[in-house]
Amino acid sequence: MERFVSSFRNKVDGKGRVSVPAVFRSVLARQGHSVLYAYPSPGAPALDCGGERLIGEVSALLEGLPPYSDERDLLSVELFGRCEELKVDGDGRIVLPDDLRTHAGIESEAVMVGLGHKFQIWEPGRFEARRAESVKRVGELRSLLGRERPGDA
Amino acid sequence: MERFVSSFRNKVDGKGRVSVPAVFRSVLARQGHSVLYAYPSPGAPALDCGGERLIGEVSALLEGLPPYSDERDLLSVELFGRCEELKVDGDGRIVLPDDLRTHAGIESEAVMVGLGHKFQIWEPGRFEARRAESVKRVGELRSLLGRERPGDA
């Protein structure tokens, strides 16, 4: 497969391990190695996850800024400094580091939602709330789908 | 690994020794030998660190400035003049020289944060303040991130 689609609700065990859905793993594998990058979603209590492609986009963004500018160093702290490189183990699982778990409020279960070029990890309750909200807004935004937007892949 | 990502909080012992996070060491190793260059971060109470690649970038940056110009001489003094070449010992540790420690205000603990092409060393308290600042900035500049919006779900 090419994009992250669909969503899954998996257990987080006592060691902080979660299974990465098999279909997501196959998307990652297609991008190269079985590594996964995760960082707090800017502006949401969730985690943004993706493979080499996602981290490449972030890199490109930051490298476009002048070296030693405050802008670049500050953004890097948030985007790279809070980013974790998670190795997918032989059983298809990752370990969620504590600070990322805290950011998303994740305890014993996690929802993983495909968003195309990346996927997000949510605490199930918060995800429900967010989804209820987005159902409403999708109605409002439907007209956007009818025309092409610049920058869309 | 390819870039410095994630952050770590390590102890500084009585001799000034700190462990370089294993993942950072592997990035350095990929760039050649296990040497690490460190100098005061221009404009911040922290230390900029990296391997051969970083020092190469600094050289290129300086060589792009007009020879004998004030800005070139001043930057050279600041970046090269205060730069230390630190050897990573067999246990993966470095010794932080006193003047660098003083510049960063580091006492018994240090935060090491990956910024992609380099990483920084901070005194934990000061880093917290810095991070708060970066969260704010990311919020302001989220439009830079293109399609990555809080309403993405």
Next chain:
DNA sequence: TGGGTTTTGATGGGATAGCATGGTTAATAA
């Protein structure tokens, strides 16, 4: 189409190796 079989994926627990860290000894310089 239905029932049984096989394969794949998710989850739990225990063994193991890697890492951060403290301390001790050896080497070097003043």
Next chain:
DNA sequence: TTATTAACCATGCTATCCCATCAAAACCCA
């Protein structure tokens, strides 16, 4: 020697690996 720095062990913790179990979906063959 005496002070300082570098190499060498030693330990406890945590993440990583491996194996076992279980559920579910895909498959196959009447």
